[in-house]
Amino acid sequence: MSEVVLNIRTMADYLAKGEMPEYLFWVGCAGSFDDRQKKVTRAFCEILQKAEISYAILGTEESCTGDPARRTGNEFLFQMQAMSNIEVLNMYQVKKIVTACPHCFNTLKNEYPSLGGTYEVIHHTELLAQLLKEGKIEISEEREEIAFHDSCYLGRGNGIYEAPREIIAELQKDLKELKSCRTKGLCCGAGGAQVFKEPEPGAVDIQVKRTEEIIESGVKKVAIACPFCMVMIQDGLNKTGHDKDIQVVDLAELVQKAMK
Amino acid sequence: MTYFFQFLFIALLASMSYLIAMRFKGIIATIRLSQPVYLSDQPAERWKRVFLLAFGQKKMFQKPFVGLMHFLIYIGFILINAEILEIILDGILGTHRLFAPFLGSLYPLLLNFFELLAAGVFLACLVFFARRGIFKVQRLQSENHSELKGFPIRDAYTILIVECVLMAALWTMNATDAVLQSRGVEHFQAVGSFIISENLIPFLDSYSTDALFLIERIAWWFHIAGILGFALYVTYSKHLHIFFAFPAAYYSSLKSSAYIPSLDSVTHEVKLMLGQPASGEAAPTNLRFGAKDVMDLNWKNLLDAYSCTECGRCTDQCPANQTGRSLSPRKIMMDTRDRLEEVSVILSKNKGQFVDDGQSLLDKISGEELRACTTCQACVEACPMELSPLNIILELRRYQIMEMSDAPAAWNSMFSNIETNQAPWKFNPSDRMNWAKS
Secondary structure (H helix, E strand, C coil), X not given: CCCCCCCCCEHHHHHHCCCCCCEEEECHXXXXXXXXXXXXXXXXXXXXXXXXXXXEECHHHCCCCCHHHHHHCXXXXXXXXXXXXXXXXXXXCCCEEEEXXXXXXXXHHHHCHHHCCCCEEEEHHHHHHHHHHCCCCCECCCCCEEEECCCCCCCCCCCCCHHHHHHHHHCCCEEECCCCCXXXXXXXXXXXXXXXXXXXXXXXXXXXXXXXXHHHHCCCEEEECCHHHHHHHHHHHHHXXXXXXXXXXXXXXXXXXHEC | XXXXXXXHHHHHHHHHHHHHHHHHHHHHHHHCCCECCCCCCCHHHHHHHHHHHHHCCHHHHHCHHHHHHHHHHHHHHHHXXXXXXXXXXXXXXXXXXXXXXXXXXXXXXXXXXXXXXXXXHHXXXXXXXXXXXXXXXXXHCCCCCHHHCCHHHHHHHHHHHHHHHHHHHHHHHHHHHHHHHHXXXXXXXXXXXXXXXXXXXHHXXXXXXXXXXXXXXXXXXXXXXXXXXHHHHHCCCHHHHHHHHHHHHHCCCCCCCCCCCCCHHHHHHHHHHCCCCCXXXXXXXXXXXXXXXXXXXXXXXXXXXXXXXXXXXXXXXXXXXXXXXXXXXXXXXHHHHHHHHHHHHHHHHCCCCCCCCCCCHHHCCCHHHHHCCCCCCHHHXXXXXXXXXXXXXXXXXXXXXXXXXXXXXXXXXXXXXXXXXXXXXXXXXXXXXXXXXX
16 A cells, blocks of 8 residues: 655664664564564654654664553563663663553553653654644545544543644544543453453453444444554444454544545 | 530540541551552642542532532532531530630631531432332442441441531531520520521420430430441441542542553563663562462552542442443442451551451452453543542452453463464464555
8 A cells, every 4th residue: 555665773773874863663462573563663763754853763673661561460570571661761862752552652651761761752643643733644535434532541541632633633534532531432352461361251242242333323433542552442333243344543544644 | 514514525635536546546557458559740730630630529510409508408518517617626625615705707608508507408408218218319329339347338328417416416406506506505505596407496395404415415415426436437437538538539539540560570571581780670579470469469559448439430430340240330339348457457467567367359359350351441530539549450350361360261372372373363474564565
């Protein structure tokens, strides 16, 4: 699909030329390895390139932030990951980090400082909203109704409720709020490392319950801003047989598609 | 005779005050067994929270009708309690309506106001009765939530009944008083009748002065003994939040609800392993990683457990609970408090020393419950007092994983993938940039 040739540079590339990018784009494990999420990663890079934002990635020097380990209770593994990541980030004198994963975002922003890693960390929805507002991205309008699913680590965890909604408004799309939204947003079921194991015994999968609200809302498209919500909501749609009529997209993909 | 009643009153007041003080002393001693956590930074912000969350009940008003009803009880209790001062002084000095001569025309005005507040309390209690018993609000039913079976449900109804009865005693006292005044009985100074209780006068008017005198005294004693007894009962009840909501709000977390603090003892070990200087962190004093029992939690976790009033907003919002999983954040709070009460008994039996009874908090909370949490923070967000069941869950999980090695196989694979492949899945780390290839 993507015809654009991406010019991706690593921090090491920049350092070799004695240059410093404005942002480090923290791709995250899902963004690097998950086939669906890789499309989101590429979409976001395409936007950054078009908007002429200077950024770099860590490439193979990037490693899991440790979030899933910490949330299961494996503090040892978390801190091992955190400290070696902080060593790399500090070596490159990273100042600003942008990431498309709310879990990486929360860990880098809130949990690395006490271990010696203090950076200005923003989520990709914040940067996208800002670029759209500043007119750095030209868009072609296509009116459609779209729902937005709040991610726990973006909303409740970090108070980011407006940026995703601003993106939808800037793209001139009609936002359909789900029954459980904002502070009352219903979890997709992935957090707390749930996505890495079978769910505990229960009546219904959390992602199915969440998806039912999306189906009830009557939208044909639901926007998300988290790779794990992407996995779970898609799974919920598959399980309820609505994978053909409801599409799940990351907000970066929505922007990329509207981009002239 | 008056001296006898004065003596009786002073004895009652002193013994109840002693019992209540001992209870608080016991609760505080139990909380003190816990781990330290520094929560005294930014006092201005913390006081703001006390005013918004505790005094202002900001989050209660997210459900406006329930918020208003709760506010009526709260404001009624705080302001009517101003009258307790007069009642106590009357009891000690053997006087009657001690403040009336000093306050003059303000006195009836105040009492009318108190009676209206009492009506608010009464009304709100009836509404709460109806919500529990008639409209069957889901989160308050023990049929749906096993943690409420037995004492918790009885406790909830007891509180509502006691509050209604206390208000009724207040009105009866004032109504009989008004009739006795109108009959010019000595001792009953003319302060008039009051807005609510005057409606009871027709029912009382036919009684003899002696009978009314007796009713007035019984209502007076019942009211004050009821209040003192209730204050003691509250320390055993979910109603303890009327005291603890204030410190709980002051010490509530100013950080993101998604933030998990670092375990310093682990930092020490990890730094040694990575060959980094570990002098900044004190060597671990507590050799237990995570929490097995209440004393492994920090004092704010324990204050939270004592402050919880079991309203169930957390459980109502919990995605795991909504989908039929065994986790209920409210149960986590109640189990923690139940264990604290057991520990408190051990302390009082052993001169303030904790003696291992072979039990722990993990005997009450199962691994399945802990593993069901998605750490979505809906429970913390839902709590009107910003209490955190999540922090307790996470500390117990640390013990479960690091000390008991009790993880599902899929999690163990995820751990080893992170260790060896730098990602939670088994991909080759050198393929990490493959997405960038066009």
